[in-house]
């Protein structure tokens with residue numbers, strides 16, 4: 001468990017059991033927290049144990065060691081005094097005024113990265129010196145070494161430049177994601193909250209189809225009778241859930257209502273969200289992986305395979321993996337160039353044999369490179385010619401055979417990329433690819449701005465293949481992990 005989550009745990013524990021701390025104000029867990037810190041970097045908890053246990057446990061810049069870039073602040077006052085007299089903690093040369101103000105605000109804020117970031121970015125609308133200074137300040141406040149702050153800022157600055165972003169709003173979630181990784185702060189909740197908001201926005205049109213019509217259905221029926229279920233079936237079909245899946249879903253819902261002994265429409269939402277949660281539940285799988293892990297991206301033309309590779313490669317890179325991207329789509333020179341640009345942008349290795357090369361040979365040689373150069377993960381792009389052409393499937397099978405021969409078990413994951421805007425086609429593509437080459441995971445792109453998001457329910461119901469990510473836009477950070485429960489909730493809330 002990361003330091004940050006320990007703090008959170010301690011905080012909630014303290015609320016629940018105010019008496020269990022020992023004389024030093026430390027519970028057993030707090031002691032563990034302290035022990036988990038390197039002696040020379042003892043941040044918040046060791047500098048001010050009581051504060052670490054208090055809801056005001058924000059970063060403690062005054063207690064920063066001498067590695068701080070900021071003009072060295074005076075030693076921190078005794079725990080508990082800081083909030084009372086922050087302004088006097090450092091000199092009044094004007095330079096420190098904003099730092100003191102921020103410090104105070106951070107201290108008083110709820111200790112969550114997203115909250116800290118909101119405070120830190122107040123008044124910073126664009127990338128530039130002010131932003132870099134604030135980021136360095138956050139690192140220093142959290143007692144991270146100056147060199148780490150510099151490396152982070154430099155890398156992030158370059159990335160923002162390469163991506164041609166200017167407005168903070170365009171890269172804020174990416175920044176938060178990177179900060180969480182760099183500062184070892186657990187960001188799951190934040191990421192989930194952000195995903196939820198983004199999902200709700202992205203699903204606006206699908207919600208129009210489903211949630212609003214369900215509202216109408218519930219308002220016009222006082223019991224769940226045959227006409228209720230018939231109308232519901234229509235709604236599901238209109239929302240692109242698909243004929244067979246809609247019938248299945250309906251059966252399950254009726255079964256749940258029967259079991260609950262109710263035909264009251266007021267209970268319907270609960271029944272539906274329970275059912276959706278069940279549909280999206282995926283069992284945990286254990287995959288023995290002999291590095292490099294090989295991920296093969298499959299899917300028809302234009303669904304978003306190449307951009308999804310870039311996004312997944314970026315995530316893998318960010319989590320410290322050595323990533324190789326291989327250009328197995330050799331039909332268009334432009335496709336190879338597009339992939340190369342993405343590989344350069346995310347800082348991944350790249351392998352290509354040029355246009356018209358045999359894709360299986362690309363896979364074979366990329367595997368050689370991956371093994372020889374110690375890559376952790378290889379993403380293989382493939383061509384997306386029409387799935388009705390048998391030879392695409394034959395080609396994919398050949399690639400799989402070649403990979404497995406070279407590196408037993410590879411490809412470890414075949415990820416099918418589907419475009420949500422194609423509605424029912426996404427269902428038939430799943431069937432074709434699943435039967436021909438086997439699909440381990442699905443990424444559903446372009447959920448933003450389509451009314452056909454209901455297809456995701458159909459896919460999960462019909463094929464039981466885990467949906468791991470959804471695409472909610474074209475930017476890097478718009479590829480988000482898929483949480484079934486959040487999806488169900490976002491889909492059904494009418495606001």
Ligand SMILES: Nc1nc2c(ncn2[C@@H]2O[C@H](COP(=O)(O)OP(=O)(O)OP(=O)(O)O)[C@@H](O)[C@H]2O)c(=O)[nH]1
Pocket residue numbers: 299300301302303304305306307308329335383384385445446447448470471472473474478
């Ligand atoms: N709005 C939106 N656009 C997306 C998303 N994912 C991909 N795109 C866009 O879809 C287009 C096609 O994406 P590619 O990654 O080139 O698709 P592909 O499957 O590699 O296509 P081919 O190489 O032609 O087979 C690009 O313009 C992407 O920016 C998404 O989640 N939302």
Ligand SMILES: [Mg+2]
Pocket residue numbers: 305306307329335381
């Ligand atoms: Mg492509």
